Amino acid sequence: MHDAIRKGDFWAGLFLAALGAFIVEESMGWIYLGEEGPGAGFFPRWYGIAMVLLSLLMVAGAVFKGPPATRSRAVAWGEIRRAMGCWAALVVCIALLKVLGFLIAFSLLGWFLIAVMFRQPQKIALGVSVGGSLGFYLLFSFGLDLSLPGGMLF
């Protein structure tokens, strides 16, 4: 497990160091100290620098720390794939909102998650997703007069 975390820490540290560097670079383009006080670049420069320093510390820790603990488990890519699959479904749902409207897009999302990801029977998947969709519609759009993300169809 530590191996995985170490690898994770390493990459996260590098990413954050890069982000910190980006922030500092952007802040150079703004006024650091104006005549009326600190400018727009003041704060970002400092927390950007802090970010770079701390993330490099983390990278160093990941590289130099001792051997991993006894339980050495490879990164559970299977689990990550499933989670990313769910995330991708959400992204697609939101992308489709403009075209299909909330009712249909959300029903699709629900169906995908229940039937494909959780491998439940089709009847249940359709029932819950369409039911949930209608429920949301009734409660929010009809009952509370709020606008749900609308599309061409709904």
Add this chain to the structure above:
Amino acid sequence: MRATENTLSRRLALLAASALLAASPRAWAQAPWKPTKPVDLVVHTGPGGGSDVLARSIAVMLEKEKLLTVRVQVINKTGGNSAVAAAYLSEKRGDTHTIGLFTSVWIATPLTSAEAKVAVRDLTPVARLMLEPAVFAVRADSPFKTMRDFIEAARANPGKLKQSGGSLTSRDSIMRQALQQHTATKWAYVSFQGGGERVAALLGGHVDMMVIEPQEAGEHIRAGKMRVLAQIAEKPLSGYPGVPTLKEAGYDVTVPPQMRGVLAPPATPREVLAFWEDLFAKLHATPSWQKYMLDNQLEEGFLTGPEFPKAIDKVENELRTQYQQAGVKTVR
């Protein structure tokens, strides 16, 4: 006689034909446009903000004076100092049931923010509803009794006195720039996000002066906590009889006026525009409106027709000049 009967029937036929023609759809197309479903009034503040309150008041007045047969609903599109609302209105091209309530911020933001891509001239001007005056206020126990006191104190202690206000591009800030330039003095400026914080800073003694709208100041003045040094208005306001305008106090400084008005989406058809112009002209003439203007100490500034876009352009150019003089980067 047969000749007369023929003439008669011919006349009848002619009459019938012209009646049919008059009743044809082409004739109905000449009837004036009217809204047929609820109208969306877009504002750039959240609920409770200045534009939002005005928009809701307008909705109430339109209903009370029975000027509109459909409902008006207020749509809040906050973000980006009006950039989001302007972009939204611009997207509604062709929608005849959406209009927007704008303030000078809609003119100012595209000048300084590259991301604010929609300028007021990209939208259709309908009418300017009012101008917003402001006053210079200090705490009631402050040593400054007139505008001159403040300016002279600023001259004697450059940079020591402090004014609370909004962002660098707001009217408070522009006023300060113009006044500083005119009198060759300097004082510090502290920006606060909300009106409440600005007032709190003044009342708590953390700053010495602020520019504030009469309706906001009214209560504090009545309670004896604030004093008004001068007013920023073309003509003196009725609520402040003893207070000189800036010009009367000896400082002939003008800044672009704060205005509020109505805009419509781009490419609005002429008859729709005519309807809106007419509606707001009628609203302006009602007693409810006049009472609202008086209660809130607003300055008369109703303007419609071709003069209105010219006024907008004038404000835009003045703002651009002021910003550049103040050292604020302008992108358009």
Add this chain to the structure above:
Amino acid sequence: MDVFNGLMQGFAVALSPGALALCFVGVLLGTVVGVLPGLGPPATIAMLLPLTFKMEPTGAMIMLAGIYYGAKYGGSTTSILLNVPGESASVVTCLDGYQMARKGRAGAALGISAIASFIAGSFGVVALMLVAPPLAKLSLAFSSPEYFALMVLGLAMVVLLAGESLTKALLSMLVGLWIASMGTDLFSATSRFTFGQTSLLGGIDFVVVAIGLFAVGEVMANMESSEPAQMLPLPKGLRNLMPTWQDMKDCRFAFVNGSVIGFLIGVLPGAGSTIASFLSYGVEKAVSRHPEKFGTGVIEGVAAPEGANNAETGGALVPLLTLGIPGSGTTAILLAALVLWGFKPGPLFIEESPAMFWGLVASMYIGNVMLLILNLPLVGVFAQLLKLPGYAMYPLILGVSMIGVYTASGSVFDLGLLCVFGLVGYAMRRLHFPTGPMVLGLVLGDAMEKALRQSLMMSQGDLAILWQRPIPAALLAIAGILLVVPLFKKFNAVRVQVIDQEG
């Protein structure tokens, strides 16, 4: 008019059938609004304003105020059951509340939330009634240097929220600071980190980040296993359906803490209930005998912030009614409503409109009682929600998240941001980065930067303003102690370890 007479007059107004009915409608609506994520009191009150013109003003105000403080009761429901913050102040409740639910103690969490809200809410009303005018004057002494010190103290809480890795907590907070600075800079009108997008000009809304990090991230993490495990264990038996006497004893200090801190923070214009809940959570953890357990489902960790965000409503009414200064979005609308009805909130308000002021105060007492009676049975109702199997819950949570974000901002762009932060939340979970500090950084970062720059503008660039004034000096000293002590402890522990190894 002295307090007793005023209160009697107030009750005379508030106990009339019309006022009671309006109070009930208000608190009921408030609870519903609070439970639904994304929909907040400001929008609801604004929608109802036109209706109130036909009503008698005192009654209308009673109703609107009911929505305001009622929403604070409901906000904890989705935080505890779904890890979806019902409104920004409920974010802190997610930390321990959701963990309690995972252990089967959802009922106790919901129950203590209602009880703490009642105690703190009532305290807030009493304080409003007794100390409003003098406290208002005191609140004016608070300006940017004091706010800055308060924010620093708040950020020092990160140390307390750190958990295992301080580095990661600090990095998380720094990212939060970065997100907070996105948008148009107030002082110089420069756009920062907007990547050319109009929608980012106003910055990123807190609600989007919180729901994305907490709710969506959590769903994604749960999706890893294909077992449609039951979402959360049902509270079994009355012990877990309601807080026990032991629970109430444990929360003794939390009740006080939440009430006092919430009220005081509420009095400061602009501070907000999110800061109040974070601070009271932090203080609770600091004085606790088992601080390391916070974040795993400690009941005081729910009672303190929930109390704080209720007491804050009482506090926020102080500057509104006695100075005419609105401290937050909701109080701004209430101010607008009062002005529209012809009232004049300000120093003369209590004298000139005693019926409105005292009627409002009295109705708040009644409202808090109504809310307690409403919410306790609802605990059982909401707990039934947990019967849903996991595979049904997770899509529903995603749906609620989407709707919550959309109703809060009305933009599909924000839904896109929801996805982004969902991914970030998931990544943070896998990499063992704490999410609390990021939210804290987001909330406080903006306010802290503004306060610092305002302070330096006031003092002409002289930093000494921060320790020459008594309040900032005191607050900064406390923050300093908070930061140094854990480091000291760690240093000591290392020292002991070294000694052990040598010896």
